[in-house]
Amino acid sequence: MKKKLRVLHIASFIGNVGDNANHKGSEFLRNQFLDYKFEITRKEIREFYWKEWIFNSEKFVNEANSYDLVMIGGGNYFELWVENSRTGTSIDLDLEYLQKINTPILFYSLGCDLGQGVPQANVDKFRIFMDYLTNREKYFVSVRNDGALGNIEKIYADRYKNKVAEIPDGGFFTNVSNLNHYEIEGKMMNVLINVAGDMPEVRFPGTDGKITYVSFIEEFANVLEELSGEYNHNLNFIFVPHIFRDIKTSYDIINNINDKVRRKNVKVAPYLIGDSGHDYIFSLYNQSDLILGMRFHSNVCSYALKKNVIGLVNYVQISNLYNDINSNEYIEVNKEGFTEKLKDKIRKHLSEKERFEDLSNKVKEKLFEEAKIEYMKLNNWLKTNLEVKEYENKN
CATH class of the missing domain: 3.40.50 (Rossmann fold)
Incomplete structure (x- = not known):
C-alpha cells in the first residue's frame, strides 16, 4: 500500500x-x-x-x-x-x-x-x-x-x-476518452492544426532567411487551399487553440483561405482551459488522422496518443524536442521555401498513417x-x- x-x-x-x-x-x-x-x-x-x-x-x-x-x-x-x-x-x-x-x-x-x-x-x-x-x-x-x-x-x-x-x-503520458465532436467529419480525413499566436517577432523575425508572420499566414493558407483541391475537398481542417493568442493566428490563416474551402473544409475548436478543456481538446487530437502541431504540447501529446504528427517548427524549443526524440518529422515553417516541403510531408503522412502512428508509439515506449x-x-x-x-x- x-x-x-x-x-x-x-x-x-x-x-x-x-x-x-x-x-x-x-x-x-x-x-x-x-x-x-x-x-x-x-x-x-x-x-x-x-x-x-x-x-x-x-x-x-x-x-x-x-x-x-x-x-x-x-x-x-x-x-x-x-x-x-x-x-x-x-x-x-x-x-x-x-x-x-x-x-x-x-x-x-x-x-x-x-x-x-x-x-x-x-x-x-x-x-x-x-x-x-x-x-x-x-x-x-x-x-x-x-x-x-x-x-x-x-x-x-x-x-x-x-x-x-x-x-x-x-x-507524453497523458490519456483521454473519446468524446463526440461536431468538429470531426467521419467521411473525411481530419487534419488538426495548432498554430501558436505568441511571440510572432521571435517565431517569424523576417531576417536571415526567416520569413515574416504575414508571409507565413499567406503561404500556409495557400498550402491548405492547394491540398484541399488535390484531395477533392476530402480534408477537414480543424484549428485548435491551446491559449487565447492562438485564436488570432487561426483567424488570420482562415481569413486568407478562399471562401469555398473556408466554408466547406474548415472548423475551429473552442478555446478551453483546465482539466475539462484538456479532455475535450485532446479527444479531438485522438480522433484526427493527422496533426500539424506548432506548440510544444501539441507535439508532445500527439506522441502520447500515438498519433500521426508533423511538427511545425518556428521556435528553438520545438526543434530541441525533435532532436531529443530523434525524429525528423517536422518542417521549419519560418524558413523561405517551406511550403513544398510541408506539402510533400503532409502527402506522405496521409498515405502512410499507420506507419507514422507506429513510430509515435515507439517514441512513447522509449x-x-x-x-x-x-x-x-x-x-x-x-x-x-x-x-x-x-x-x-x-x-
Missing part, C-alpha cells in the same frame, strides 16, 4: 491545456513508479504573478511548511528572461526565504528556455540559486526533455553535471523507459527525505 503524502503543487492549471496534459501524465507516472500517493493541493502559479501570493513572504513559508512535500512544475519555470526576479526565473524565491522552508521541494520536469533572451544578471542569479539547490539533499532538481539540460550546459558548462535529472515531460529510470531516483530521494523528516518530528 502506498504511503500518502500531502503535497503543495505549484504550477499552471488554468493556462495552456498542455499543462493539464503534463499533470495528468505525471500522475500516471507516479502511480506506476512511486511508493507514495500524492494528495495534492493545487496552487496556481499565476497567483504569484498576480501578487495574490508572494514567494518571499512568511505567509508562503508557513504554507509550504504545512505540507509533506512542495512540488513546483512541470512547466517552463527555469526560463531566464524574467525581470526583477531574485533567481532570474518565474520561481522568484530568495534564499533568505527558501532556507526557512523545512519541507523538501521537488522541482519537477522544468523547462529552461533561452528563446526569449538571457540577461547576464539573470545568469548570475540563477547560478547562485542552482548552486544552493544542487548541493543540498532537501531538493530534487529535474528538467524536461526539450533541450533544457543542454541549455543549462550551454551557459554553465559541466557545473551541474549529474546534479540535475532529465524527466520526460508528463504530457520515453517510458527513460522516465522509469528517473522516477526510481525520485523515489529514493523521497524515501531519504521523508525518513529524515519523520525522525526529526519524533525527536
Whole structure:
C-alpha cells in the first residue's frame, strides 16, 4: 500500500491545456513508479504573478511548511528572461526565504528556455540559486526533455553535471476518452492544426532567411487551399487553440483561405482551459488522422496518443524536442521555401498513417523507459527525505 503524502503543487492549471496534459501524465507516472500517493493541493502559479501570493513572504513559508512535500512544475519555470526576479526565473524565491522552508521541494520536469533572451544578471542569479539547490539533499532538481539540460550546459558548462535529472515531460503520458465532436467529419480525413499566436517577432523575425508572420499566414493558407483541391475537398481542417493568442493566428490563416474551402473544409475548436478543456481538446487530437502541431504540447501529446504528427517548427524549443526524440518529422515553417516541403510531408503522412502512428508509439515506449529510470531516483530521494523528516518530528 502506498504511503500518502500531502503535497503543495505549484504550477499552471488554468493556462495552456498542455499543462493539464503534463499533470495528468505525471500522475500516471507516479502511480506506476512511486511508493507514495500524492494528495495534492493545487496552487496556481499565476497567483504569484498576480501578487495574490508572494514567494518571499512568511505567509508562503508557513504554507509550504504545512505540507509533506512542495512540488513546483512541470512547466517552463527555469526560463531566464524574467525581470526583477531574485533567481532570474518565474520561481522568484530568495534564499533568505527558501532556507526557512523545512519541507523538501521537488522541482519537477522544468523547462529552461533561452528563446526569449538571457540577461547576464539573470545568469548570475540563477547560478547562485542552482548552486544552493544542487548541493543540498532537501531538493530534487529535474528538467524536461526539450533541450533544457543542454541549455543549462550551454551557459554553465559541466557545473551541474549529474546534479540535475532529465524527466520526460508528463504530457507524453497523458490519456483521454473519446468524446463526440461536431468538429470531426467521419467521411473525411481530419487534419488538426495548432498554430501558436505568441511571440510572432521571435517565431517569424523576417531576417536571415526567416520569413515574416504575414508571409507565413499567406503561404500556409495557400498550402491548405492547394491540398484541399488535390484531395477533392476530402480534408477537414480543424484549428485548435491551446491559449487565447492562438485564436488570432487561426483567424488570420482562415481569413486568407478562399471562401469555398473556408466554408466547406474548415472548423475551429473552442478555446478551453483546465482539466475539462484538456479532455475535450485532446479527444479531438485522438480522433484526427493527422496533426500539424506548432506548440510544444501539441507535439508532445500527439506522441502520447500515438498519433500521426508533423511538427511545425518556428521556435528553438520545438526543434530541441525533435532532436531529443530523434525524429525528423517536422518542417521549419519560418524558413523561405517551406511550403513544398510541408506539402510533400503532409502527402506522405496521409498515405502512410499507420506507419507514422507506429513510430509515435515507439517514441512513447522509449520515453517510458527513460522516465522509469528517473522516477526510481525520485523515489529514493523521497524515501531519504521523508525518513529524515519523520525522525526529526519524533525527536
